[in-house]
Amino acid sequence: MVWLAVGLVLLASIILAVSKITALGRPNPVKDDEDPANMLEGVPTLFIPGYFGNRFSFGRLLNRMTKRYGAHKSMVVKVDRHGNIHVSGTLSKSKALIQxxxxKKASRPQEQAVWLSQILDLLQTRYGIRKVNLVGYSMGCITIFWFxxxxxxxxxxxxxxxxxIAGPFNDSEIARSTNEVDAYPLSPKGPVKRMPIYRALAKRIFEIPKDIKVLNIAGRISxxxxxxxxxxxxxAFSLRYLLREPVAQYHELVIRGKRASHRLLHENAIVDASIAKFIWNL
Structure with a gap:
């Protein structure tokens, strides 16, 4: 009987753990949803993961934003391997978060940018959305700016x-680790050595709307x-030179310490608070 009890407890623990992991890729039920008094709160925010990103990339961050800042992870949008878009959940009226x-885990920013465009078209057609905020992590930042x-x-x-968050805007390889971290010096005119992705964005940076606001977050371990x-x-801060003219507001933030490592930046309470303050003025 003792072994049976232990087995049942272990099974229950496994089921609970699997349920929590699965929930990271699902929308949460919307509670206490009201029309926002602050117009900023009525604009949904989309979260784009990095290379080989999954439900863990932003799942826990979205849950923290829900608990601490009254946001709603009310929708999850999945793009299958054929580029078909699948939507689960529905948009909350205020502080809507869309995962x-x-x-296709190895898809590149150019392909993801097309899908992002299609997602926004769907949100506009189906839900009447006219404005959005975008949050990207690592290669997801390149996807956003390519879009x-x-x-x-x-x-x-x-x-x-x-x-x-941790955008590799002047890396020689934006989707894989290199033997040494690319850190080309910055001059008053920009990076002294400009990688292909930087040059590609620079050629069309004039297309970015002038009223856009950007918060650029980088990590520094020590x-x-x-x-x-x-x-x-x-x-990460090479973006500064690309956006010197086109945007209304540009801010930089350096997160320091052990929790500023690449894989922990989206698990950092300072990053959470910075996103909430920047987007909703909390």
């Missing part, structure tokens, strides 16, 4: 706020290590 998941420079002009949805273990502060 984006790509089944802004190559896809957004043909759409009817305006992007109001962008949060870039004074001796000026990067997050994957992306350097210099690479």
């Amino acid at each position: 984006i998941l790509f089944a 802004l420079t190559h896809q957004s002009q043909s759409g009817l949805v305006a992007v109001k706020h962008v949060v870039a 004074n001796l290590q000026q990067d997050d273990g994957e992306v350097s502060v210099n690479s």
